Amino acid sequence: MAKHPLDLDAVQTFIRIAELGSFTRAAEAMQTTQSTVSLKLKRLEEKLGCKLLERTPRHVQLSGKGAAFLEHARELLEVHDRAFAALTTSRQRLTIGISDHVAGPELPALIAGMNKQDPHLLIEIRIGSSSDLLQSFDRRELDTVIVRQHDGRNDGEYLTKEKFGWYAAQEWQHRVGEPLPVATMPEPCGVRIMAEHLLDEAGVPWTEVFVGGGVAAVSAAVMAGMGVSALARRMLPFGAIDVGPKLGLPDLPRLPIVLHTRVNDDRSHDALAALSAAFRSAVHK
Numbered sequence: 001m002a003k004h005p006l007d008l009d010a011v012q013t014f015i016r017i018a019e020l021g022s023f024t025r026a027a028e029a030m031q032t033t034q035s036t037v038s039l040k041l042k043r044l045e046e047k048l049g050c051k052l053l054e055r056t057p058r059h060v061q062l063s064g065k066g067a068a069f070l071e072h073a074r075e076l077l078e079v080h081d082r083a084f085a086a087l088t089t090s091r092q093r094l095t096i097g098i099s100d101h102v103a104g105p106e107l108p109a110l111i112a113g114m115n116k117q118d119p120h121l122l123i124e125i126r127i128g129s130s131s132d133l134l135q136s137f138d139r140r141e142l143d144t145v146i147v148r149q150h151d152g153r154n155d156g157e158y159l160t161k162e163k164f165g166w167y168a169a170q171e172w173q174h175r176v177g178e179p180l181p182v183a184t185m186p187e188p189c190g191v192r193i194m195a196e197h198l199l200d201e202a203g204v205p206w207t208e209v210f211v212g213g214g215v216a217a218v219s220a221a222v223m224a225g226m227g228v229s230a231l232a233r234r235m236l237p238f239g240a241i242d243v244g245p246k247l248g249l250p251d252l253p254r255l256p257i258v259l260h261t262r263v264n265d266d267r268s269h270d271a272l273a274a275l276s277a278a279f280r281s282a283v284h285k
Contacts, residue, residue: 008080010044011073013037014052016274018070019113020281021060029277031270074116081119093122094268096275097133097145100215101191102257104234106282110275117274118267127214131188134260143263144272146279148190149256156258160280164191164252166244167236168228174247181227183210183218195230195252202250234283257283 016026017037027034045052052066062070098107114123126133130147137145146159174180180199184192199206209227212218219236222229228243230252244251259276263269 006047006076007040007044008077010040010047011076013040014044014066015070015073015077017041017053017060018062018066020277022281023055023060025277025281028280029274031273077116078119092120092265092267093124094263094271095124095126095141095143096272097126097128097136097142097147099130099133099145099147099257100127100185101130101148101189101232101235101255102146102279103127103215104232104282106234110278110282113278114271114275117271121267121271123271129185129189131190137260140262143268144259144261146257146259146275149258150190156260157276159257159259159276160283161254161256162232162234162283163254164230164232165242166228166247166249166252167222167231167233167240168243169223169225170239170241172225172227172243174228174243179205179207180247180249181209182206183212183221183227183229184208185215185218186211186213191230191255194255198250198252204249 013026013030016029017023020026020029023034023037027037030037041053048065048069050065051063052069054061054063111123111125114121126136126142128136130150133142133145133147134150134153136142149156149158182195182199184195187193196206210218210221212221215231215235218229219231219240221227222231222240223237228247228249233240233242243249257279259272261272263272
């Protein structure tokens, strides 16, 4: 049993590693180095007198005692945050735009992670096309946007690349001799434009059979068996398959995802760092 108070920064470091499953991602979220993260964990383990994490070349997992300590560690930080909030009279607002092709099913978990980082930050999130969100950002209507990299722009912070494929329902069959039925987002969606260009360039006859106002609607059309769509795998329900190789469709590239922000205060910056690290982990799972 520890005889001295625990270092809250070290406790938070342990939680970050456990949640992200990576020392590297935890360092990114906390805006520090991997060696600093490792040192804080080591000191916490020495103070507690037990091993909290098992680290292998490929992954990080909780030890038995680490799993038992995790919930208590979260409760400790929550109590600390409530005590700190008692002196806070107003909430700071952070408005974030996230591209529909980026905001996947893990979005609730990402929002929860930001809330844990700063429970007293008022977070506003808007979903839309990369083009529309970038225009709103440039008009200073949004503090931050996470979008697919836009042609003609090389600003912003690179987060990761995500592979796209030609997805269809498992039972869907393409009728030989007929144009490829394609479900898409409306213009000016960059993914739509890219997919149409690649099909035309490859000489693949196609026809538009569904236009959805968001990725969820397009995914629903795909799973309903209407045709194929250029989407990231994590956007689709279980059961969708990549039919590109089978049908000889052109390869879709890995599309860069970038973060544009103008925030410069520590609270918002820390929350965005946590969001970025969690997002990278979600994409690479």
